[in-house]
Amino acid sequence: MSENALRQLPSVGQLLEHPEVAALVQGGARPWVTRLVQRVVETERARLRAAGDTEAEAAGREDLTRRAVAAVLVEHGRILRPSMRRVINATGILVHTNLGRSLHPERAIAWAAEAARHNLDLETDLDANRRGHRGRGVETKLSLLTGAADALVVNNNAAALWLAIRACAGANRVVLSRGEIVAIGGSFRLDEILRETGCELVEVGATNRTRPQDYREALRPGAVVLKIHRSNFVQQGFVEEVPLRDLADLCCGAGHVLVYDAGSGQLDEVAAAGLAGHRTLEQDLADGPDLVTCSGDKLLGGVQAGLVLGRADLVGRLRHHPLRRALRVDKTTLAALDGTLTLYLEGAHLQAVPTLAFLTRTEPELERMAGDLLARLDGGEPAGWRAEIVAGLAQVGGGCSADAALPTRLVQWRAPREEIESCHRRLRTGDPAVLARIGQEGLAVDLRALRDDDLPLVAAAVRAAWEHLPANRREAT
Numbered sequence: 001m002s003e004n005a006l007r008q009l010p011s012v013g014q015l016l017e018h019p020e021v022a023a024l025v026q027g028g029a030r031p032w033v034t035r036l037v038q039r040v041v042e043t044e045r046a047r048l049r050a051a052g053d054t055e056a057e058a059a060g061r062e063d064l065t066r067r068a069v070a071a072v073l074v075e076h077g078r079i080l081r082p083s084m085r086r087v088i089n090a091t092g093i094l095v096h097t098n099l100g101r102s103l104h105p106e107r108a109i110a111w112a113a114e115a116a117r118h119n120l121d122l123e124t125d126l127d128a129n130r131r132g133h134r135g136r137g138v139e140t141k142l143s144l145l146t147g148a149a150d151a152l153v154v155n156n157n158a159a160a161l162w163l164a165i166r167a168c169a170g171a172n173r174v175v176l177s178r179g180e181i182v183a184i185g186g187s188f189r190l191d192e193i194l195r196e197t198g199c200e201l202v203e204v205g206a207t208n209r210t211r212p213q214d215y216r217e218a219l220r221p222g223a224v225v226l227k228i229h230r231s232n233f234v235q236q237g238f239v240e241e242v243p244l245r246d247l248a249d250l251c252c253g254a255g256h257v258l259v260y261d262a263g264s265g266q267l268d269e270v271a272a273a274g275l276a277g278h279r280t281l282e283q284d285l286a287d288g289p290d291l292v293t294c295s296g297d298k299l300l301g302g303v304q305a306g307l308v309l310g311r312a313d314l315v316g317r318l319r320h321h322p323l324r325r326a327l328r329v330d331k332t333t334l335a336a337l338d339g340t341l342t343l344y345l346e347g348a349h350l351q352a353v354p355t356l357a358f359l360t361r362t363e364p365e366l367e368r369m370a371g372d373l374l375a376r377l378d379g380g381e382p383a384g385w386r387a388e389i390v391a392g393l394a395q396v397g398g399g400c401s402a403d404a405a406l407p408t409r410l411v412q413w414r415a416p417r418e419e420i421e422s423c424h425r426r427l428r429t430g431d432p433a434v435l436a437r438i439g440q441e442g443l444a445v446d447l448r449a450l451r452d453d454d455l456p457l458v459a460a461a462v463r464a465a466w467e468h469l470p471a472n473r474r475e476a477t
Helices: 012-017 027-051 053-080 106-117 136-146 157-168 190-195 212-218 244-254 281-286 312-319 322-327 331-346 354-359 363-377 417-428 452-467 470-476
Strands: 087-089 150-154 173-177 200-204 224-228 257-263 291-295 306-310 386-394 406-414 433-435 437-439 442-446
Touching: 012 027, 012 053, 027 053, 087 452, 106 331, 136 150, 136 281, 136 306, 136 331, 150 157, 150 312, 150 322, 150 331, 157 190, 157 224, 157 257, 157 291, 157 306, 157 312, 157 322, 173 212, 190 200, 200 212, 212 244, 224 244, 244 257, 257 281, 281 291, 281 306, 306 312, 363 386, 363 406, 363 452, 386 442, 417 433, 417 437, 417 442, 417 452, 433 452
Parallel strands: 087 433, 173 200, 173 224, 224 257, 257 291
Antiparallel strands: 150 306, 291 306, 386 406, 406 442, 437 442
């Protein structure tokens, strides 16, 4: 593109002098607003270069200025809003990693807000008038709920596992079945995380079959054995693995530490919800591993945290490891976890912890919610749209259970494909955004992970999306 065409675009200084932009540059805002304007100008320059001379010359300086000012105002407004937008999860994936996993119980929210608002005895022993241990009360509750001799809270399960291997193995050998080298969210792979601890990672067995002898042959003095719960994939067919109890017996007899990554952090039985075969942390610990790690924001249903449970001497070693400080959690996280764990202690968790409430919903309840949503829309579908309540299957998500399918109900619309896609786009870009299901069958709202107070918001979002359909605009004119 020619420099002459680019000169049609106002400079940063000229934009800052524009009355609408100058109104934003008040007090101490000038430095960051100037940087914002610079970014807008750079974006507009890139756009014009891509478009070529014709657009810049046809638009003229006045139009380009108007466009740039509008862009600055939009970006300024966006910057001053919360960086994250509320999303209503109508996908049927209960523990959705990309949406923040488990919703917090109201008790956890209230206790976290109280912790944020006030000073606390976070690391102060008020009775002894000396420095205390961060998280001691929360870790005591964890040990009571699971039967662990001791417990430790860090910032997520990857950190918990990393710290456990670093503190227990160091540069020594860590023995792991090839069938348990999982890939987790994004591009992270378990073997990459483990190698960052400095250990010598030794893979044993085959992808589909690992036997006790495979572990025995790989053990050396000081070696740590690691077992991973395959929560985000399933192996079927000609497969074999060493049960946790048998592996614990093998390690105990040979004097080796066994670390078990339990993954989802389940504190209560969920077989009645369709998750047969899932084990609680108490059951895992009873099988004899030295340390068990898990997440706090999956089936436990609380805040993001990594939990380490097990032998007091080993947990103590992790607690006093120099890198533990880099992995610790803040007071609000501890308070939220405290509130969630207290619900379990009181026996109030099945209804008060949202993830568990979603898991244990009955089909009649889901049917009622679907009917409520349709009633709120009151048959106001555009011409050519047809709504119905259909049965479907929801997922646990979050790497908690790869093969569990939960019966659910969907409010599903069939319509012309371009209108379905337009409506889906409007729903996911609204505020709040509604993330729905879209497929060959049409557009669907899954009720399994919705709350009753979400329904009026979903209905309003669907109505607003319908109003933007081209056919409705033509009818309005």
